Amino acid sequence: MVPTKPVLLTGASGTIGRLLSGRLAALGWTLRLTDIAPLPIRLPDRASFTTADLEDQQAVNEMAEGCGLILHFGGISTEQSFETVLGPNFRGAYHIYEAARREKARVVFPSSVHAVGLYERTQILDQDCLLRPDGYYGLSKAYGEMLARLYFDKHAVESVLIRIGSVLPEVPDERILSTWISHDDFVRLIDRCAAAERVDCSVIWGQSNNSRGFWRKDARLKIGWTPLDSSDSQAERVHGKVTDNPVVERYQGGKFIVVDYSRADFPPREMFESE
Numbered sequence: 001m002v003p004t005k006p007v008l009l010t011g012a013s014g015t016i017g018r019l020l021s022g023r024l025a026a027l028g029w030t031l032r033l034t035d036i037a038p039l040p041i042r043l044p045d046r047a048s049f050t051t052a053d054l055e056d057q058q059a060v061n062e063m064a065e066g067c068g069l070i071l072h073f074g075g076i077s078t079e080q081s082f083e084t085v086l087g088p089n090f091r092g093a094y095h096i097y098e099a100a101r102r103e104k105a106r107v108v109f110p111s112s113v114h115a116v117g118l119y120e121r122t123q124i125l126d127q128d129c130l131l132r133p134d135g136y137y138g139l140s141k142a143y144g145e146m147l148a149r150l151y152f153d154k155h156a157v158e159s160v161l162i163r164i165g166s167v168l169p170e171v172p173d174e175r176i177l178s179t180w181i182s183h184d185d186f187v188r189l190i191d192r193c194a195a196a197e198r199v200d201c202s203v204i205w206g207q208s209n210n211s212r213g214f215w216r217k218d219a220r221l222k223i224g225w226t227p228l229d230s231s232d233s234q235a236e237r238v239h240g241k242v243t244d245n246p247v248v249e250r251y252q253g254g255k256f257i258v259v260d261y262s263r264a265d266f267p268p269r270e271m272f273e274s275e
């Protein structure tokens with residue numbers, strides 16, 4: 001379905017932003033692209049590009065004017081210091097939700113595996129599990145999910161919160177056999193986020209149909225999305241591709257966890273048991 005109003009895409013110069021710019025424009029969408037960094041690809045048909053900082057609330061409001069959907073892929077996407085993440089991810093997300101409230105726009109908020117990264121890989125999670133962020137980046141995603149709930153309950157701003165695993169063309173290692181989402185499944189999911197009649201404030205696990213997946217129940221029926229791809233056929237190719245760090249290998253968040261990790265042991269399993 002082609003949205004009737006323009007769609008604002010933040011983070012357009014990033015990896016996911018570039019994928020979505022090209023693929024959604026090819027579907028006929030009218031995109032308003034923005035990023036703090038220049039757009040490293042040719043401007044797609046019907047798209048405009050504005051260089052802007054998510055910390056600039058006026059700029060965000062102006063770009064969102066007249067939009068019916070905001071795909072908020074801007075901000076920091078790796079584990080960084082609290083001060084680095086604070087402006088783009090915390091204040092930036094607030095600006096996006098304020099703009100969505102003004103425009104009565106729907107938001108697609110990319111949460112992450114890193115909002116639940118300190119669950120062990122043997123634990124199977126449902127959408128209502130307690131969040132267990134694995135760093136300041138994961139914390140910003142947990143905050144974004146709470147922000148979305150606040151704006152839905154208080155202001156009726158609809159959101160799809162996609163807890164994205166790993167959006168990659170192919171699986172690079174054993175961990176990502178669990179977290180992988182193919183480009184095609186991901187683009188189909190974004191299309192459903194726009195097309196679904198009602199999304200309320202829904203959580204989707206952003207993973208393909210991987211038999212090694214860590215995640216189970218979510219709102220995919222409501223959104224009308226079914227992943228068609230699976231990492232399973234890539235298992236043989238990445239067999240044995242693991243790190244030699246027991247903390248990395250124990251938890252769903254993988255390498256992000258060991259950035260600034262100062263525990264001498266493992267975090268307790270039972271503290272946030274989901275069931």
Ligand code: 15L
Binds near residue numbers: 113164166167254
């Ligand atoms: C994420 O949230 C990151 O943005 C991405 O770069 C990957 O590292 C992904 O998680 C992952 O953990 O595989």
